Amino acid sequence: MSARATPGVAGAALRSLYPIVIGFTLAYLMQTVVAVSIDDYYSKVLIDIGIAIVLGVSLGIVNGYAGQFSLGHAGFMAIGGYTAAAIVYYGSIKLFGTKAIYGGSLGPGELLLCAGCVAGGALAAVAGWLVGQPSLRLRGDYLAIVTLGFGEIIRVLIKQTDDVVLSEKKVAAASWWSLMDNLGGGFGFIGGPRYIDAKNPFWVWLFVVVVCLVAYRLKYSNRGRQLLAVRENEIAAEAMGIKTTKAKVSAFMTSAFFAGIGGGLYAHELGNSMRPADLGFQKSIDIVIIVVLGGMGSISGAVIAAIAVTLLPELFRSFAEYRMIAYALALIIVMLLRPQGLLGLQELWEVEWRAVGRSIVTAPARLVRWVVTAPTRARAALKAAADRRQEDRS
Amino acid sequence: MTAAAPVAPLSVARPAPALAAVRLAKSFGGLKAVTDLSFELPKGGLHGLIGPNGAGKTTVFNLLTGVYKPDAGAVHVGGQPMTGKKPSEIAQAGLVRTFQNIRLFGDLSVLDNVRIAAGVRARSGLWRSLLRTPLYLREEAEIRARARQLLDVLGIAHRADEIAKSLPYGDQRRLEIARALATRPTVLLLDEPVAGMNTVEKKAMRGLIQSLRAQFDVSILLIEHDMGLVMDICEQITVIDHGVTIARGAPASIQSNPAVIEAYLGVPDEPAPTAGEIGA
Amino acid sequence: MTKFVQLLLQTLTLGSLYALIALGYTLVYGILRFINFAHSDVVTFGAWIAFAIAGALGWASTGSPVFAMPVVMVLAMAASAALGFTIERLAYRPLRKAPRLNVLITAIGVSLLLQNAGQLQALFGKDPVKMPRLLSEAPLFKLAGVQVPWVDVVLVVLTIALVIALQWLVFRTKLGQAMRAVSWSEQTAALMGVPVDKVVSITFMIGSALAAAGGVLYGLKYRQLNQTADALWMLLGLKAFVAAVVGGIGNVRGAVLGAVLIAFIEVFGAGYVSSKMPDLFVFGVLIVMLLFRPAGLLGTPTVEKV
Numbered sequence: 001m002s003a004r005a006t007p008g009v010a011g012a013a014l015r016s017l018y019p020i021v022i023g024f025t026l027a028y029l030m031q032t033v034v035a036v037s038i039d040d041y042y043s044k045v046l047i048d049i050g051i052a053i054v055l056g057v058s059l060g061i062v063n064g065y066a067g068q069f070s071l072g073h074a075g076f077m078a079i080g081g082y083t084a085a086a087i088v089y090y091g092s093i094k095l096f097g098t099k100a101i102y103g104g105s106l107g108p109g110e111l112l113l114c115a116g117c118v119a120g121g122a123l124a125a126v127a128g129w130l131v132g133q134p135s136l137r138l139r140g141d142y143l144a145i146v147t148l149g150f151g152e153i154i155r156v157l158i159k160q161t162d163d164v165v166l167s168e169k170k171v172a173a174a175s176w177w178s179l180m181d182n183l184g185g186g187f188g189f190i191g192g193p194r195y196i197d198a199k200n201p202f203w204v205w206l207f208v209v210v211v212c213l214v215a216y217r218l219k220y221s222n223r224g225r226q227l228l229a230v231r232e233n234e235i236a237a238e239a240m241g242i243k244t245t246k247a248k249v250s251a252f253m254t255s256a257f258f259a260g261i262g263g264g265l266y267a268h269e270l271g272n273s274m275r276p277a278d279l280g281f282q283k284s285i286d287i288v289i290i291v292v293l294g295g296m297g298s299i300s301g302a303v304i305a306a307i308a309v310t311l312l313p314e315l316f317r318s319f320a321e322y323r324m325i326a327y328a329l330a331l332i333i334v335m336l337l338r339p340q341g342l343l344g345l346q347e348l349w350e351v352e353w354r355a356v357g358r359s360i361v362t363a364p365a366r367l368v369r370w371v372v373t374a375p376t377r378a379r380a381a382l383k384a385a386a387d388r389r390q391e392d393r394s
Numbered sequence: 395m396t397a398a399a400p401v402a403p404l405s406v407a408r409p410a411p412a413l414a415a416v417r418l419a420k421s422f423g424g425l426k427a428v429t430d431l432s433f434e435l436p437k438g439g440l441h442g443l444i445g446p447n448g449a450g451k452t453t454v455f456n457l458l459t460g461v462y463k464p465d466a467g468a469v470h471v472g473g474q475p476m477t478g479k480k481p482s483e484i485a486q487a488g489l490v491r492t493f494q495n496i497r498l499f500g501d502l503s504v505l506d507n508v509r510i511a512a513g514v515r516a517r518s519g520l521w522r523s524l525l526r527t528p529l530y531l532r533e534e535a536e537i538r539a540r541a542r543q544l545l546d547v548l549g550i551a552h553r554a555d556e557i558a559k560s561l562p563y564g565d566q567r568r569l570e571i572a573r574a575l576a577t578r579p580t581v582l583l584l585d586e587p588v589a590g591m592n593t594v595e596k597k598a599m600r601g602l603i604q605s606l607r608a609q610f611d612v613s614i615l616l617i618e619h620d621m622g623l624v625m626d627i628c629e630q631i632t633v634i635d636h637g638v639t640i641a642r643g644a645p646a647s648i649q650s651n652p653a654v655i656e657a658y659l660g661v662p663d664e665p666a667p668t669a670g671e672i673g674a
Numbered sequence: 675m676t677k678f679v680q681l682l683l684q685t686l687t688l689g690s691l692y693a694l695i696a697l698g699y700t701l702v703y704g705i706l707r708f709i710n711f712a713h714s715d716v717v718t719f720g721a722w723i724a725f726a727i728a729g730a731l732g733w734a735s736t737g738s739p740v741f742a743m744p745v746v747m748v749l750a751m752a753a754s755a756a757l758g759f760t761i762e763r764l765a766y767r768p769l770r771k772a773p774r775l776n777v778l779i780t781a782i783g784v785s786l787l788l789q790n791a792g793q794l795q796a797l798f799g800k801d802p803v804k805m806p807r808l809l810s811e812a813p814l815f816k817l818a819g820v821q822v823p824w825v826d827v828v829l830v831v832l833t834i835a836l837v838i839a840l841q842w843l844v845f846r847t848k849l850g851q852a853m854r855a856v857s858w859s860e861q862t863a864a865l866m867g868v869p870v871d872k873v874v875s876i877t878f879m880i881g882s883a884l885a886a887a888g889g890v891l892y893g894l895k896y897r898q899l900n901q902t903a904d905a906l907w908m909l910l911g912l913k914a915f916v917a918a919v920v921g922g923i924g925n926v927r928g929a930v931l932g933a934v935l936i937a938f939i940e941v942f943g944a945g946y947v948s949s950k951m952p953d954l955f956v957f958g959v960l961i962v963m964l965l966f967r968p969a970g971l972l973g974t975p976t977v978e979k980v
Contacts, residue, residue, distance in 0.1 A: 008528075012527065012528050015526060016525040016526045016527060017525070067775060069775055069778060069779070071782075133965075134961050134964045134965045135964065137968075138964060138968055139774075140774055140775060140778070141708065141709045141774060141778050142919075142964065142968075144709075144711075144778055144782075145709065145912070145915060145919075146960070146961070146964070148912065149912060149916075149957045149960065150957075152905070152909065152912070152953065152957075153953065153954060153957055156951055156953055156954065157951075157954075160951065213524075214524055217523060217524050217526065218520075218523060218524065221518075221523035221524075221530070221534070222509070222510075222513035222516050222518065222523065222533065222534065222537060223518070223519070223520055223523045224523070225502075225506055225509060225510045225513065226510060226513070226514075228499065228502055228506070228510075229499050229502075229510045232498075232499035232500055232501055232502060233497045233498070233499055233500070235461075235497060236493065236497035236498070236499065237499075237510075238480070238481045238482050238485075239459060239461075239481050239482075239485055239490070239491055239493075239497075240482075240485055240490065240510065240511045240514055240573065240574070240577055241482050241483075241485030241486040241490070241511075241514035241515070241577055242482055242510070242514055243480075243482045244482065250520060254520070280905060281905060281908060282903075285782070285786060288779075288782070292779055324786055324789070324790035324903070325786075325787060325790045325791055325794075327783075327786060328783045328784070328785075328786035328787035328789075328790060328791075329783070329787060330783075331779055331780070331782060331783030331786065332765055332780055332783035332784060332787065335769065335772075335776050335777075335779050335780040335783065336765075336768055336769070336780070339772060339773070339776045340501070344501075345501060345502075388869075
C-alpha cells in the first residue's frame with residue numbers, strides 16, 4: 001500500500017524531492033557564482049526580486065487559486081518577520097553569545113535564520129487560521145475588509161511592544177518569555193544580524209524555489225483544482241461535495257505561511273528597516289499589485305510582475321514619486337480591460353503565443369475601427385437615450 | 395479506489411429507498427414555498443417532479459441538497475438521515491445535482507471540471523499532493539481516467555481541453571451531468587436537463603438519461619417542464635403546485651388527473667407548459 | 675461624573691462623524707451590493723477641499739464671518755458629490771455586471787489613486803495642514819462641569835438633520851422609491867422603467883456629499899488634516915464601515931445605530947478599560963458580529979439564489 005512496502009522507495013523519494021535538490025543547486029549557484037560576479041547593487045536588486053516573488057506567489061495561492069481577496073498579506077509578513085527577527089537576535093545571543101553573524105555558509109547562525117523563518121511562517125499560518133475562521137464563511141469583500149483590519153491590528157500591536165531591543169548583557173539575564181515584548185515598538189527591530197546581503201542571497205533563492213514548487217504542485221493537484229472550483233463557483237463546488245470552508249482556510253494558511261517566511265527573509269536582508277510603518281497597508285497593496293497584474297492564478301505571471309514591480313522604481317528614479325499613482329491606474333485599467341490579469345490562470349508555457357501575436361498585430365486596426373465608429377456609436381447611444389425620454393413622457 | 399459511499403444499514407424486510415423526503419416544509423417570510431412534501435425514490439428508480447412555474451420545484455431540490463434548511467421534515471439518502479447537514483456532506487453521501495441555471499467552473503477546462511468532481515473523495519491531502527507520494531500519483535491517474543471515461547460517455551470527450559464556458563449550451567448541460575456523475579452518486583437530481591434544447595438535442599438527452607441508470611447504478615429524480623420527456627421516461631411523477639403535492643402516480647394517471655389539469659390550465663394568466671418551454 | 679459626561683459627549687460627536695461616513699457605505703452597498711472601498715478617500719477629499727475653499731475665499735485666518743462655515747460646507751459637499759459621480763461613472767459603471775472581485779480591486783485602485791494623487795504638490799501636497807477655525811472657539815454651554823464647544827453641537831445637530839433628511843428622501847420621495855426598487859432588483863427595476871443608471875449616480879452623489887460633511891466636520895473638530903495617503907483616514911473609514919456592518923449594512927437606521935455603538939465602545943473602552951488600543955475593541959466587535967450575526971443588528975439575512 002504505502003511507499004515503504006514497494007521496492008521503489010528511493011525512486012519515489014527522488015521523484016517527490018528532486019526539485020528541492022535543484023533548488024539547493026540554484027541557490028548555491030546564485031551564492032557562489034552569480035553574487036560574486038555581479039555588482040553588489042544588482043545582486044541586491046535580485047534579492048529584492050526574490051523576496052517579492054515569495055510574497056507574490058504566496059498571495060497568489062489564496063487570491064488567485066481560491067479567489068479569496070486578502071488585503072492583510074503584510075500583516076502575515078510582519079508576524080513572520082518579527083518572529084524570525086526575535087528568534088534570530090535573541091536566539092543568537094542566548095545560544096552563541098553574540099548578536100553578530102555567527103558561522104559561515106550553512107553554519108549554525110544561518111540554520112537559526114532558516115529555523116526562525118519557518119517558525120515565523122508557522123505562526124503566520126496560525127494567525128491565518130484565526131483570521132480565516134470568521135471571514136471565510138462570509139462573502140469575499142468582507143474578507144478584504146477583515147484582513148485589512150487584521151493587518152492594521154498587527155501593526156498597532158507591534159507598535160505597542162517595548163521599543164528597547166535588549167542588549168546582549170540584558171538578554172542573557174532575561175527569560176525567553178519576557179523577551180517577547182521587546183520587539184522595538186514604533187522604532188522597529190534594530191540591531192539583529194543581517195544574514196542576507198548582496199554576497200549572501202542563498203536562503204532567498206532557496207525559498208523562492210520552495211514557494212514556486214509548492215504553488216505549482218498545488219495548482220496541478222486535486223487539492224489545487226478544488227481551490228479553483230471554489231473560486232469559479234462556490235455553490236457548485238459545495239454541491240459536488242467539496243468542503244469549501246476547509247479548502248479556503250487551508251489556502252489561507254498556506255499563503256500566510258509563505259508570507260511569514262517572506263517576512264523573515266525581509267527582516268534579515270541588509271538595508272531593510274523592520275518598522276511597523278513599513279509593513280502596513282501599502283506593503284499589502286504592493287503584493288496585491290503583483291498578483292493582479294501577473295494574473296490571478298498564474299505563478300509565472302506573479303514572477304514576471306514581481307520582477308517588473310521591483311525593477312521599475314530602480315530603472316526610473318523619478319518613478320518613485322508617482323509609483324503608487326501608477327499602480328492605482330494599473331489596477332483600474334487592468335480590471336477594465338483584462339480582469340483576469342496579464343496571464344490569467346495560464347502559465348507562461350501554456351499561453352498560445354500565436355493567438356497573442358495575432359491580437360497584438362491586429363490591435364492597431366481594431367483601435368482605428370473603434371475610433372472611426374465612435375461617432376456612430378455615440379449617436380446611437382444619444383438616440384436611444386432620447387427615445388427612452390420620449391417613451392417616459394408618453 | 396476512492397472510499398465507497400457510506401452504505402445504509404439495510405433492513406432485511408425492505409431495502410431503504412435511495413432517497414426519501416419526509417414531510418418537508420419550508421417558507422420564506424410569509425410565503426409557504428413547500429408544504430408537507432413526502433416521497434420515496436427507490437433504488438434504480440427514475441421519478442419526475444413537475445409543477446407550473448413557481449410551484450416550488452427548485453426549492454425542493456435546494457431542500458434535498460442542503461442548500462436550504464427545512465423548517466420541518468427530514469431527508470434520507472440511502473436510509474441515512476441528512477437533515478441539517480451541509481451540501482458538501484450530503485453530496486459526499488451520494489446525492490448530487492445539476493443546476494437549472496448552469497453552474498460550471500467556467501474558466502477551467504472541460505476535463506478539469508470533471509476531474510474536480512471525480513476527486514472529491516480522494517484521500518491525498520495537502521502534504522501528499524506537495525510531495526507527490528505514490529498514493530497521490532495513483533489517485534491522480536484514477537481521477538483522470540474516470541474523468542476521461544465520463545466525457546466519453548457523455549459524448550464530449552473531443553472538447554476535453556476547451557474552456558467550459560465556451561462550450562455550446564447543450565454541451566454545457568452534458569458537462570454538468572458528467573461532472574455530477576463523476577462524484578459517484580447514488581442519487582442524481584437533474585434540474586431541467588433539456589431546458590433550451592432543440593428537438594434533436596432533446597431526443598439524444600432522453601436516451602442518455604435512460605441509459606445512465608443502468609450504466610452508473612444511479613437513481614434519478616428529474617425536474618422538467620417538457621411534459622413529453624417526463625411522461626415518456628419517468629416511472630412515477632409527483633406534481634406540486636404552490637408547494638403542495640396535488641398528485642402522484644404513473645404518467646398515464648397524471649395525464650388524466652383533473653387536479654393537475656386545473657393547476658396548469660386553471661389560472662388564465664399562466665399558459666400551459668408546451669414542449670420546449672424554458673423554465674423561469 | 676465629569677469624566678462620564680465628557681466621554682458621553684465624545685461618544686455623541688464621534689458617533690455622529692462615523693454615522694455620516696457609514697451612511698455612504700450603506701447606501702452604496704444597499705443598491706449595488708458592493709463595498710465602496712474608495713469611500714474613505716472621499717471623506718479625505720471633502721476635508722481637504724474644504725480647507726482649499728476656505729483658503730481661496732480668504733477665511734484661512736481667524737475672524738471669518740458667521741456664514742463661512744455653511745458656505746464652505748456646502749461647496750465641499752458639492753465638490754465631493756461631483757467626485758463621487760465621476761468615480762461611479764468612470765470606474766464602477768463599466769463593471770456593473772463583472773464579478774465582485776473585479777469591482778473590489780477597481781475600488782481599491784480608485785482609493786489608491788485618490789490617496790496618492792491628493793499628495794501631489796499640484797493638489798494638496800505632502801504635509802499635514804491645520805483647518806482654519808470657521809467656528810467660534812468659545813464654549814456654547816456647560817454641562818455637569820464639561821464645556822461643550824460650538825463645533826460639537828454643530829456636528830451632532832447637523833448629523834441628526836442630515837439623517838432625518840435622508841430618511842425622508844429614502845422612504846417618502848419618488849427618488850427614494852426608485853432607490854429601494856433598484857436595491858431590491860436592478861433588473862426588475864430597469865424593466866419597470868426605473869432609470870437605474872441615474873439612480874445609482876444620485877446615490878453615489880448623496881453618499882459622497884455626506885462623506886464630505888463628515889470630512890469637513892472632522893477637520894473643524896480635530897483641526898489637523900493629515901496628508902491624503904495617511905493611514906489615519908483609512909482607519910476612520912474602516913471604523914465607519916465597521917459601524918455600517920454592525921448596524922446591518924444596507925440599512926440607514928442601522929448605520930446610525932452602529933456608528934453610535936462603535937463610538938461608544940471606542941470612547942468608553944479607551945476611557946475605562948485601556949487607552950492604548952481602542953481600535954482593537956472596534957475590530958473585536960466586528961469579528962464577534964460577523965461570527966454570530968453576520969447580517970448586523972438591523973439587517974435581514976440574505977440567501978443567495980441557487
